[in-house]
Amino acid sequence: MELTETTYSPLRTSNLAIGYSRGSRLNVVQQHLDLELLSGEMVCMIGPNGCGKSTLLRTLAGLQRPITGSILVDGKNMETLSAQDRAESLALTLTDRVEVDKMSVYEIVAMGRYPYTNRFGRLTEEDRTIVAEALAQVHLEEKAQRYISELSDGERQRAMIAKVLAQSTPLLFFDEPTAHLDLPNRVSIMLLLAQLAKTTGKSILLSTHELELAMQVADKLWLMSDRGVQVGTTDQLIADGSFENVFRSNQFSFNAETGRFIINKPS
Template structure:
């Protein structure tokens, strides 16, 4: 597949698949097309060429409502209204399933409550979204995606603006959700070393081979060693970390 804007290709020769129960990351340097790819998979913009399939069906065959029951997305754009309470924002996750009045059923409420418990949001429910820290709001947005109850969850830079502890917390949470709820979770990230430790699969978007595999196999194949200019940054396969050349 090739992705881009206005027929201008940003990234091409992309080919990979993700299964239910897997956490996968898209990594690469700035401007290589990570966000463009995640937005294309989420049907926020058209692909340039190639195909995207969900359960063997072309992405284009799904209408808006069908997409909302198949794929949930957390993008980097600010939410429409931070004046909503956390409880109100979470309830919007059930919108694809409610009737035209938007009335929540007992099943809807149960799904919301389960996600609130999983992401430990009980103490935030009555707070306005603008009152939350970046880390708290990110957990709320992930909960909303989980409440949408789709097989696929896409996230663009879910750890942006977070400190190391909260970066690790969010990624460990995503891994737990993928494994425990059997969802396919795909996210973009600059946190390559954390992704190596926590992800089941990784796509290295480098504009050339765009390899996709388990982190250990990517290390064995020296796929990380050409990600950055070798005269400045080297990759240590023994520790799975990058070293600055002084």
């Protein structure tokens, strides 16, 4: 996707290093990261366990500080943004399942408007319109008054997507949005997010273990390994051998011609 007059980059990183501390020891997970997200683009972060997907997502969302380097959100350094500015710039949904009994779907989605409500948390007519639009975008308007606990896992995840849509931010981050879901719902959620990126113009970044789904629906992939982050389309990363190198194993192999992983069955 080329940067044009109607496509801008609401998020960029420059020489970013991420990691965490263990006592007095600093553990650098990834470094020298120059990344960007474009408007209307869905990017999937994929890679082996322990490569830093969740750490990168949490760092980009401002939940933990970078070790070095900078994160620019709409051209402004993340570390200079107030909590209010961050809430109006990006929304994040983590892997944890929502376990509440007596909240309706509407009330859950309306929580996305809290950065904009007054100190009493009252919704304006504009807020209610935005919540209704978010519910419609994920096809849950008919279940708005149902308790969230009464929904299927797939419907719950769509409700959480509606919540971040209601937050009205240009950046949407998801950590394993298809966790806990069966195959039909995993496909449905991935297709929904890809469609929302196109129809809303928002930038969507998600981490996932759904390699083949990500390869088929993402506009771009961030392929992470202990050697860094490689950025490209599925075709580009197949052609340069990146998938084969990152996911090399004696239990399975990657077929560049078909773009599929093949399990090596015992003879």
